[in-house]
Amino acid sequence: MFADVGVLELVTLVILALVLFGPDKLPEAIRTVSAVMRKFREFSETAKHEVRSGLGPEFEDFEFEDLDPRTFVRKHVLDSDGLALDEIRHALDPRPELKEVMSDAFDAEPVSLRKDGDRAVAGRPSVDPDAT
The missing domain is CATH 1.20.5 (Single alpha-helices involved in coiled-coils or other helix-helix interfaces)
Incomplete structure (x- = not known):
């Protein structure tokens, strides 16, 4: 107390x-x-x-302490037969999916965004920098 x-x-x-x-x-x-x-x-x-x-x-086994949200989560979610805290963290962690997407993006071959007939002249960009 x-x-x-x-x-x-x-x-x-x-x-x-x-x-x-x-x-x-x-x-x-x-x-x-x-x-x-x-x-x-x-x-x-x-x-x-x-x-x-x-x-x-x-409701003979009802405990008033179970009405506290922290106690409820500890008792029903984090108990031995439920999910462990590490499993919850791992399930909500976005890093593995982000690593997979980033590795796929870096491993992919570069894609040309130019049309077939659109070729840049050596030394000059294909887009007018003053127009943008």
């Missing part, structure tokens, strides 16, 4: 609590906060149980 709280943040919270409540009232404030958190957890577990029972027996 508090995995991203570092040591500096924790020390800052303890000092702030000591300043706000004082050393005499701090244990009572901690007990009050812990009781509120315990009641909140009980309430949320009761609500989860009521939702599961209201959904019916076919």
Whole structure:
């Protein structure tokens, strides 16, 4: 729950609590906060149980964490019997097709775009550069 709280943040919270409540009232404030958190957890577990029972027996294994899109993707797409992340990256990587097209383009023989009767005079281009 508090995995991203570092040591500096924790020390800052303890000092702030000591300043706000004082050393005499701090244990009572901690007990009050812990009781509120315990009641909140009980309430949320009761609500989860009521939702599961209201959904019916076919949703007994329903987990609320599965509603998070990241968890859903990890569970259903990236699991061991589904696709692996490397396979998805390989399937969406355009580089192999681009390499194939580029090698075909470089290996092809040059094609002349001139008509049979259209020949350039030596030293002069076949197109007027001022007209373009």
